[in-house]
Amino acid sequence: MSSSREPPLNAVRAFAAAARQLSFTRAAAELHVTHSAVSRQIRLLEEFLGVPLFERRIRQVTLTAEGQQFFAEVGPALQQIAAAARAVGKPSSGRCAVRINVRPSFAVRWLIPRLPDFVERYPGIEPEVVTSTVAPAQDVEGFDIAVRRGLEGWPPSMQVHPFLEDEGLVVGAPALLASRPLAEPRALSSHVLLSARTRKSDWDDWRRRFGAPRNKPAGRLQFDHLHFVLQAAVDGLGLALAPTSLVTHDLASGRLQAGLPALRMPLTRYYYGLAPEAAPQAQCVAEWFESMLRGAAPAAQRKKNALR
Numbered sequence: 001m002s003s004s005r006e007p008p009l010n011a012v013r014a015f016a017a018a019a020r021q022l023s024f025t026r027a028a029a030e031l032h033v034t035h036s037a038v039s040r041q042i043r044l045l046e047e048f049l050g051v052p053l054f055e056r057r058i059r060q061v062t063l064t065a066e067g068q069q070f071f072a073e074v075g076p077a078l079q080q081i082a083a084a085a086r087a088v089g090k091p092s093s094g095r096c097a098v099r100i101n102v103r104p105s106f107a108v109r110w111l112i113p114r115l116p117d118f119v120e121r122y123p124g125i126e127p128e129v130v131t132s133t134v135a136p137a138q139d140v141e142g143f144d145i146a147v148r149r150g151l152e153g154w155p156p157s158m159q160v161h162p163f164l165e166d167e168g169l170v171v172g173a174p175a176l177l178a179s180r181p182l183a184e185p186r187a188l189s190s191h192v193l194l195s196a197r198t199r200k201s202d203w204d205d206w207r208r209r210f211g212a213p214r215n216k217p218a219g220r221l222q223f224d225h226l227h228f229v230l231q232a233a234v235d236g237l238g239l240a241l242a243p244t245s246l247v248t249h250d251l252a253s254g255r256l257q258a259g260l261p262a263l264r265m266p267l268t269r270y271y272y273g274l275a276p277e278a279a280p281q282a283q284c285v286a287e288w289f290e291s292m293l294r295g296a297a298p299a300a301q302r303k304k305n306a307l308r
Contacts, residue, residue: 007048012074014041015053019063019071020134079142079277096281097126101143104131105226106270109246111147118288125281133198136273144275144282147289149268160273163289166245168206168265171256173236182239182259185212192219192238196226202241206265230256243267 017027018038028035046053053067063071102111107129115127132139135153136146147163154160170182172191180190185207193203200222207214221238223229230247233240234255242256244264250256272289274282 011041011045014038097128099128099143101130101146107131108227144278145285147272158273160271163270163272166243166267170259171242172239174257176236189215193217194229194238194240196229
């Protein structure tokens with residue numbers, strides 16, 4: 001190891017981004033630098049430590065055992081640095097920023113459409129939406145409050161709270177369902193089925209739950225993220241098995257229509273958690289989440305009653 005007492009911090013930051021994304025390209029996009037800059041910083045860090053941190057393969061990188069150990073140590077350290085900076089930093093205006101960490105699909109389809117309500121209620125708080133596909137325990141960029149499905153992947157120091165209940169619902173563009181009606185599950189065979197790379201098993205899970213035949217569909221299209229799947233459904237490319245939490249506005253506006261509305265598959269519930277070092281104003285976001293939950297409960301019950 002180098003005789004220097006501290007590793008190069010820019011290199012540590014580049015390493016953390018690449019370790020979280022398992023991609024130099026995505027890390028470069030996150031840090032707004034070039035791929036070669038990330039690669040150069042990581043080589044610098046590996047030379048400083050005297051050990052390889054990544055196994056480099058064609059279009060893929062994985063952490064070595066040393067890389068995993070280093071990532072587990074530097075992640076909390078970077079969070080602590082970010083918290084210290086927020087604690088002593090002078091605000092640039094009278095508004096306080098609160099970092100809300102969510103997955104991209106949840107940001108696009110649930111959070112952002114509702115943010116105008118939050119801004120109106122809390123004009124002194126500036127919500128900063130940070131999207132991430134990793135579990136909160138692995139996120140090294142720091143956040144005040146996070147939302148994820150399920151109870152796995154949360155830091156032990158965080159207390160999590162139940163948030164939205166959710167169901168999987170078959171949806172499609174109204175014009176598509178009008179031209180090819182979906183009166184029963186077997187009619188899925190006449191449609192293209194859309195799915196996300198991160199939720200490959202949804203259609204099979206849905207079929208098993210409702211005893212639907214495993215007939216070959218007219219086609220399949222797969223996308224990297226769920227919000228791309230939902231946009232493809234809006235554009236009439238096929239049917240999506242969508243979380244109801246993420247298509248509320250599309251259904252209300254008529255951009256999407258439910259097919260087989262009585263067949264709803266329960267999905268893992270959402271939870272939210274506040275970071276131990278969160279800004280005090282993050283509690284306002286938690287209160288807002290709770291108000292959204294109270295407002296959604298009667299509507300959800302009305303929908304269930306209507307289906308009986």
